[in-house]
Amino acid sequence: MSAAAATAAALTAIPAAADPGTGHTAGRAQLTSRVDALYAQAERATEKYNGARERTAELRDQVAVLQDRTARAQERVNRLHDRLGAMAAAQYRSGGVDPSLALMLSAHPADYLDKAQMLSRLGTAQAGRLNRLVDAERVLNQQRRAAAGRLTRLEQARRDVARHKHAVERKLAAAKRLLDALPAGDRAAYDRASRGSRDGSLPELTELSGLSGRSSRAVAAARSVVGAPYVWGASGPGSFDCSGLMQWSYARAGVSLPRTSQQQRYAGQQVPLSQARPGDLVIYRSDASHVGMYVGNGQVIHAPHPGARVRYDPVGMMPVSGVVRV
Secondary structure: OOOHHHHHHHHHOOOHHHOOOOOOHHHHHHHHHHHHHHHHHHHHHHHHHHHHHHHHHHHHHHHHHHHHHHHHHHHHHHHHHHHHHHHHHHHHHOOOOOHHHHHHOOOOHHHHHOOHHHHOOOOHHHHHHHHHHHHHHHHHHHHHHHHHHHHHHHHHHHHHHHHHHHHHHHHHHHHHHHHHOOOHHHHHHHHHHHHOOOOOOOOOOHHHOOOOHHHHHHHHHHHHOOOOEEOOOOEOOOOEOHHHHHHHHHHOOOOOOOOOHHHHOOOOEEEOHHHOOOOOEEEEOOOOOEEEEEEEOOEEEEOOOOOOEOEEEEOOOOOEEEEEEO
16 A cells, blocks of 8 residues: 555556557556555455454453353352252251242242232241342343343454455455556566565664653564564564554553554544654554554654565655554
């Protein structure tokens, strides 16, 4: 995506006479522009995929906790039923079961609590046991409903993950088909533009002098992986997507960032672009579907798109929608 300008320049610099087919320079530029648009769409779908996958993990943890609480509530109900059953057995051996105790052992003791005349037949101890059983069953039912609701949301989140994954794969496959249709020379020019001349290089950034604290550690982490490949859905240490790189870099500084670029947009203080400092997150596009890290001298480090590697680019490579100081 950030290679769009460089790609167009590289391809339009090729003379029209070099085109072995019937296409022309304008047609090639239009084709590569469509590839860049597909990569941008794929990145939007990637961030949705990242968010859905994060929600799935959170819901899975919540379901596990609720299932554990439900099991504990069921154990308490079982213990109370066992105690009442033991009382009934003792009464039976001594000549019969008190009708009020039989009510306690019914499948739905709460139904009888609604009838005041029944309560008048219970002794204080028996009424207390029955109330505890009713309370335990109420808690058990609440836990069951909560767990069922979380399970429903978990299944929906899993479907969202699959849907967004399919969208990413579909966009990337379409981009690959377009790139495969380019003549060999044009494809090589696009690949060179995508890789960028800065891959693996560490330019001198004077604004980094005197930088300290977590911002310094985050910038150092991001600089250490310049040249790592972009892989959608990846968050290090060997490959990254845009928000995964930011999350990984700040994790090396002891700071936990949310997973998606949309969430990272609100992960700190909003500052004007003119006041950006190294370590600030630069959010791109109105939908916050891309993010990079400002490192000074008008440069950001970011993971651009499939086929490209983590690299430096000008901060104004695409429309900036916000700057966040973590």
